Amino acid sequence: MGKQVTEMLKGTLEGVVLAILSDRPAYGYEITAWLRDQGFTDIAEGTIYALLVRVERRGLVDVEKVPSEKGPPRKVYSLNAQGREYLEEFWKTWTFLAERLEQLRKGGR
Amino acid sequence: MGKQVTEMLKGTLEGVVLAILSDRPAYGYEITAWLRDQGFTDIAEGTIYALLVRVERRGLVDVEKVPSEKGPPRKVYSLNAQGREYLEEFWKTWTFLAERLEQLRKGGR
DNA sequence: TGAGCTACTTGGTGTTGCTAGATACCGGTA
DNA sequence: TACCGGTATCTAGCAACACCAAGTAGCTCA
Secondary structure, eight states, X not given: OOHHHHXXXXXXXXHHHHHHHHHSOEEHHHHHHHHHHTTOTTOOHHHHHHHHHHHHHTTSEEEEEEOOSSSSOEEEEEEOHHHHHHHHHXXXXXXXXXXXXXXXXXXXX | OOHHHHHHHTTHHHHHHHHHHHHSOXXXXXXXXXXXXXXXXXXXXXXXXXXXXXXHHTTSXXXXXXXXXXXXXXXXXXXXXXXHHHHHHHHHHHHHHHHHHHHHHTTOO
């Protein structure tokens, strides 16, 4: 994929990461690896870290530093109540957009 | 809707507009009005015009100036061959993203 | 004359993801 | 010991995109 997916990710990537965290806590490196595995081959490492810092500042996630056997300590993020609320909103917005797009695709306006 | 949809529109709005044009030619004012009608209440007028200029510069659309009875001349845009190709790509990217998101929503990873 | 709708343009702002490089901890190997 | 690769995070600078605000311009009708 190229630039197209990059632009489309703006705004959705955040929801994607929060959705991942809604399943269970995770840390940056892990999230990046998982996304790559899912086909998001272009997602830059730095992007995820920056995003995590952002959602933390906004109070959507809680953080815990956990030592790793294989390297420096991990920052494990978990979705808190506010984050879950925000994720709800995200899914609503996404649904709205997806419905409009789907309608456009089949039959046009 | 609020800021969330604004961010999510980045990258997709372009596809939306091209999809509209794939049905039949249209001009900026008309497109804006139609989008508002479809629930995209936050879309700014200027945004559509800027987007149209962009896709024109990229050679995805052809333009024709058509006099209007009700105001200044309209710039009517129509999707050309290159634009159709690009729209194809857009739908592929969109499908990829939508599938990942849908999977995330139900059942998580 | 002026209000209101139609129609397009432009300059500045904020958010977001990418690039590229740096830092740091650890195990294995030459 | 010295170095390399994998793990793990952070940062500064950049480009793209949508928004905001204001302006220009043509037309109709009171």
